[in-house]
Amino acid sequence: MPSTLPCRAGVGLKPEHYRTILAEAPAVGFFEVHAENYMGAGGPPHRYLSAIRERYPLSLHGVGLSIGADRPLDLAHLARLKALIQRYEPSQFSEHLAWSSHGEVFLNDLLPLPYTDATLARIVDHVGQVQDALGQRLLLENPSTYVRFEESSWSEIDFLAEIARRSGCGLLLDVNNVFVSATNHGFAAEAYVDAFPLGEVGEIHLGGHAPEADEAGAVLLIDAHDRAVADPVWQLYERVPQRTGPLPTLIEWDDQVPAWPELLAEARRADACLAAARPHKQPRETRRAAAG
Amino acid sequence: MPQLADPQGGFAAALLDHAAALPPGLVAPSGWPVERRFRVYRNNVLAGLGSALELRFPVVRRLVGEAFFRAMARDFVLAAPPRSPLLLHYGEGLPAFIEGFAPAAELPYLADVARLENAWWRAYHAAEARPIEPAALAVTEPATLLMASAQLHPSLQLVTSPHPIVAIWATNTQDETVRPITAWTAQDALVSRPGAAVELRSLPPGGYRFLAALLAGASFAAAAEAAQAASAQFDLACNLKGMLEAGALVGIRPGAELEAGS
Numbered sequence: 001m002p003s004t005l006p007c008r009a010g011v012g013l014k015p016e017h018y019r020t021i022l023a024e025a026p027a028v029g030f031f032e033v034h035a036e037n038y039m040g041a042g043g044p045p046h047r048y049l050s051a052i053r054e055r056y057p058l059s060l061h062g063v064g065l066s067i068g069a070d071r072p073l074d075l076a077h078l079a080r081l082k083a084l085i086q087r088y089e090p091s092q093f094s095e096h097l098a099w100s101s102h103g104e105v106f107l108n109d110l111l112p113l114p115y116t117d118a119t120l121a122r123i124v125d126h127v128g129q130v131q132d133a134l135g136q137r138l139l140l141e142n143p144s145t146y147v148r149f150e151e152s153s154w155s156e157i158d159f160l161a162e163i164a165r166r167s168g169c170g171l172l173l174d175v176n177n178v179f180v181s182a183t184n185h186g187f188a189a190e191a192y193v194d195a196f197p198l199g200e201v202g203e204i205h206l207g208g209h210a211p212e213a214d215e216a217g218a219v220l221l222i223d224a225h226d227r228a229v230a231d232p233v234w235q236l237y238e239r240v241p242q243r244t245g246p247l248p249t250l251i252e253w254d255d256q257v258p259a260w261p262e263l264l265a266e267a268r269r270a271d272a273c274l275a276a277a278r279p280h281k282q283p284r285e286t287r288r289a290a291a292g
Numbered sequence: 293m294p295q296l297a298d299p300q301g302g303f304a305a306a307l308l309d310h311a312a313a314l315p316p317g318l319v320a321p322s323g324w325p326v327e328r329r330f331r332v333y334r335n336n337v338l339a340g341l342g343s344a345l346e347l348r349f350p351v352v353r354r355l356v357g358e359a360f361f362r363a364m365a366r367d368f369v370l371a372a373p374p375r376s377p378l379l380l381h382y383g384e385g386l387p388a389f390i391e392g393f394a395p396a397a398e399l400p401y402l403a404d405v406a407r408l409e410n411a412w413w414r415a416y417h418a419a420e421a422r423p424i425e426p427a428a429l430a431v432t433e434p435a436t437l438l439m440a441s442a443q444l445h446p447s448l449q450l451v452t453s454p455h456p457i458v459a460i461w462a463t464n465t466q467d468e469t470v471r472p473i474t475a476w477t478a479q480d481a482l483v484s485r486p487g488a489a490v491e492l493r494s495l496p497p498g499g500y501r502f503l504a505a506l507l508a509g510a511s512f513a514a515a516a517e518a519a520q521a522a523s524a525q526f527d528l529a530c531n532l533k534g535m536l537e538a539g540a541l542v543g544i545r546p547g548a549e550l551e552a553g554s
């Protein structure tokens with residue numbers, strides 16, 4: 001069984017920061033990488049990731065498995081994931097409630113799904129297949145969406161909760177995605193977070209979004225990961241550890257990547273939120289002390 | 293309501309064909325247009341894959357400028373979207389696309405520069421292997437070496453061109469202000485990654501044919517002969533030295549006659 005990530009702030013690992021991280025050994029709870037960026041045969045990405053893995057816990061985040069596709073899973077890709085997990089022994093693996101490939105064509109975006117009984121059954125099958133192949137529990141992430149489907153008969157929260165119940169997977173709560181979707185579809189982000197099955201959540205994601213407007217002048221938020229986490233997203237985030245106790249929390253910044261200190265400052269802010277929620281962790285600390 | 297036979301197929305097709313009608317059954321909050329919402333997905337696909345290409349082809353991008361590159365990348369993405377979730381290799385088809393891309397016709401070297409950048413990334417992501425020590429080769433009898441074939445480093449890549457691609461690559465990679473190319477001559481490139489860093493060299497006369505023959509499994513003698521036929525200036529000693537410097541040789545396989553004990 002893989003260990004779990006520490007209940008601290010982690011950072012999405014970017015090549016721009018490889019050298020700084022190795023030179024300065026910053027106090028960061030964990031690093032997370034996109035699995036697909038480490039599927040080359042060798043070279044600098046593996047050299048750096050190996051060195052960083054020796055010093056930090058690792059979370060593996062997939063962006064290419066297309067779990068929501070209406071086609072069978074790509075078994076070659078699943079095999080590549082398994083090899084990567086065997087090589088780096090990450091604390092956990094997560095993927096998205098979305099599809100990104102159609103047949104052979106990879107669309108490189110996390111595309112939306114109708115929340116129907118048929119989609120549910122297919123995703124439960126796919127999640128089960130992934131967990132069987134990888135020999136571990138998967139965390140499934142709530143998406144950012146820009147459209148919804150007429151035919152949806154489930155709420156997103158019930159849909160995710162039912163996938164978790166039937167497949168045994170855990171959930172990854174992306175608080176920025178909640179805020180983006182809530183704004184884009186006009187629902188209350190706080191109510192979504194409050195109703196989310198937090199007991200299944202193994203990790204939280206925080207990232208920046210880009211505000212745009214549509215023809216009607218309505219604000220449209222894009223899940224861009226190209227800037228700092230917005231203040232209302234921090235406020236939404238604070239609700240979670242207050243209820244669950246500290247959870248591993250990732251800062252995602254994938255585009256317009258800043259200098260390391262700016263990214264580290266975001267992680268420090270998440271750590272401060274987690275520290276404010278520490279009392280909830282008392283039982284676990286006590287257990288560890290007793291065991292030690 | 294009858295279900296579409298292939299709703300994701302329709303969605304995917306509309307992402308890549310911007311003239312296509314929107315997929316049916318999409319909703320936005322009341323009164324808000326669905327078109328703009330769907331366009332976010334279209335933009336995400338183009339912008340994400342365009343950025344992946346920009347990262348992989350920085351020299352091509354510098355040669356043509358940002359606006360030209362983005363327009364070309366957009367056409368390429370829509371014509372040839374990735375066939376794998378591994379974007380590490382996306383853009384292998386860009387050189388051939390550039391050759392058929394009319395607005396780039398004024399830059400006849402552009403496709404070969406793109407080939408060189410593809411070679412650079414293949415070397416970057418290639419498997420690890422330890423190059424042979426030059427001293428180990430020095431103790432090999434010349435006759436033994438000539439009959440042997442080469443175990444080449446997995447990162448080894450060759451690019452041949454009638455244009456000075458190495459010089460173009462070098463000044464566009466290293467110089468803040470691009471230096472004019474003084475000698476506009478054909479250049480063949482050897483790309484390797486013997487250690488942590490990718491290295492790029494211009495090959496001496498006949499060098500491309502020599503290494504290409506070794507890559508195809510020829511003995512050193514047969515490869516030298518092919519190189520000699522391609523260029524009378526081919527110099528075996530100089531080429532061996534160059535390939536050792538590039539860390540291109542991992543080992544040698546004894547020739548068949550020696551293995552048979554003759």
